[in-house]
Amino acid sequence: MTSTVPLRFPTRAVNIGNLPMGADYPVRVQSMTSTDTLDTRATVAQAIRMIEAGCEYVRVTVPGMKEAENLKEIRDALRRQGYATPLIADVHFTPKIAEIAATIVEKVRINPGNYLPLDPSRPTSYVLEQISDRLSPLLKICKEHGTAIRIGVNHGSLSERIMDLHGDTPLGMVESALEFARVCEGLSFHDLVFSMKASNTRVMIAANRLLAERMKQEGMNYPLHLGVTEAGAGEDGRIKSAIGIGSLLADGIGDTIRVSLTEEPEFEIPVAYNILQAAGVRITKTEFISCPSCGRTQFNIQSALEKVQAGTSHLKGLKIAVMGCIVNGPGEMADAHYGYVGAGKGKIHLYKGQSVVEKNISEGLAVEALISLIKASGDWFDPAP
Template identity: 40%
Template sequence: MSVRPWRDIERRKSRQIMVGNVPVGGDAPIAVQSMTNTDTADAKATLEQIERIAEAGADIVRVSCPTEDSTAAMKEITKFSPVPIVADIHFHYKRGIEAAMNGAACLRINPGNIGKADRVKEVVQAAKDHGCSMRIGVNGGSLEKHLLEQYGEPCPEAMVESALFHANILEEHDFQEYKISVKASDVFLTVAAYHGLAEATEAPLHLGITEAGGLMSGTIKSSIGLGNLLWAGIGDTIRVSLSAEPEEEIKVGFDILKSLGLRHRGVNVISCPSCARQGFDVIRTVEKLEKRLAHISTPMSLSVIGCVVNGPGEARETDIGFTGGGTGKDAGMLYLGGVPAEKLKNDDMIDKLVQLCEAKAAEIEAAAAAAE
């Protein structure tokens, strides 16, 4: 039994596939991915963006391959990318074959618009020949015409039926290295479709709320939808779809996973919303700390609380903590490992906390290296 069973999430059992060197499904960590928005044919610009996305923590990056020039550039992109590359294929099935030949680790196809079953079969053969996995990407906005006629509108049943039909094509060709997604911009539709799919297959599932919106609204929609599914144990890899820079998608994705205890990366800052009791400007302080701590990828926790109402209690549960001394006071209490360490002036707080977090990261990494 877990010490805190109310925190436990029992993940759905799925078979494991490989996207390059990244395991997806089974007991592997939930992979976080994003997508480039550069012209893929411009290999230099695309690789530069992939580097930034990878630095933000991405395990996998997807690139769109709509033209022959873009799939030709994949040869250089996949050669120098620090993470596995998924080739996004729509309409032109030959682009999938070319991408597989040029090093893509995975091919994403949208059954609703790639065309006839024999075209899908050719893409499957290319994936088998070149060691690619595949993602069947069903989207509520591009379901097959016959399903829309049958069901009248995009609905969970139609999306699951589409996914399973195309999964069967892969299975008929003795191909099991695939994952599935059933995305929609509607949170209710997406969640219901994934629940239905999770019951119908053991394939790993790629989660996302597609076309979720801008940074704020898209983060909220994605957190509600993905959080619901992940809490239920559903999901093996995620992409947060935002009208924002791809790096922001990675940050939001990890924050969703961190909030559920499913993955940890970087400094988890626990901070209060601030009020008249605060002993320092909590909002500005946290803004500065998040920027200055963004380079740390080692998991750890930091509490920054404005006063002593909740501050000491939160500090007991974090690696490093600071609690303000209250209105009109220019110093607060620093906590290390949950224990009061020293009084610290507000003016010195940010530099000191950054220094301590960097030292803690080095300590954790050294201990991990020694254990290995």
């Protein structure tokens, strides 16, 4: 077991249009439209709602040739309205669809499990040749247009050949991606991103960890896209996504995330940012540390936390602690920038870092005093109008 916090798995930067991912770039947030891709108006409207919520890449499903051709209408309508957000085409079965999409959008997702119907009885060398033959026109187009590719493996759609070789396992998922990646590398194509998705969080976590290990062994450094498929909706879907994605982010694995909920896609975006913040990999708001309170608490900690949050939730990057008592509070809020800590009946001590700076303030005055302290310390800025 490591005694330090894992560093981010070092990946290469891959340009997705005007917004690179990987390397030291922020872990990107993406989602996918749920409209009919032939319905340009509905797809553009939904994409705009996603972008306004903070979505950094918009993926669109492309099941057929007509949808591939309609990507141009969708892209142009978004650009006309001032949205430069990169688009991703999600392609499963037909290389020709991917080839058209690659001339229009910034990234194409292909699924090795169903991109090529490969005879499971053929030897691996023959299969690799087949993959190479089928991929090379797409890679040529991607090179010409600066289009990236995601090799997106799903646990539920591994090829028959991979199932025969490795079973329905994380190893099978990893091998399925790596053989496509080796072919891409053989054709000097490196603008790749990987994903290993499953609805079972343990399978998804194991596959991504194994993939990171195998990449290290093979000298690969492609960015990783994380997601739990079919996570559900409501609290269950959010917790499942947080476990799957968050466990890997805590390992230092992950360059872009998609939270999949059976809800409108714009609702996925705040969840994604909350997961990133909770994993400590991308800070987008004030972080609040607060204890559950216990018999030592002698003030109304729930309403105090609400008031502190209402007054300071725009202070992105600050950690503010609201703790029930001075016995354990100061130690538990160790890395907070400011602390609001119960000191006796209706009395609050304020802390800056680990130092107590104001003592025994009446509960009714303490939130204002905390804000004054933050202002006096130079950490305040006014909320955006």
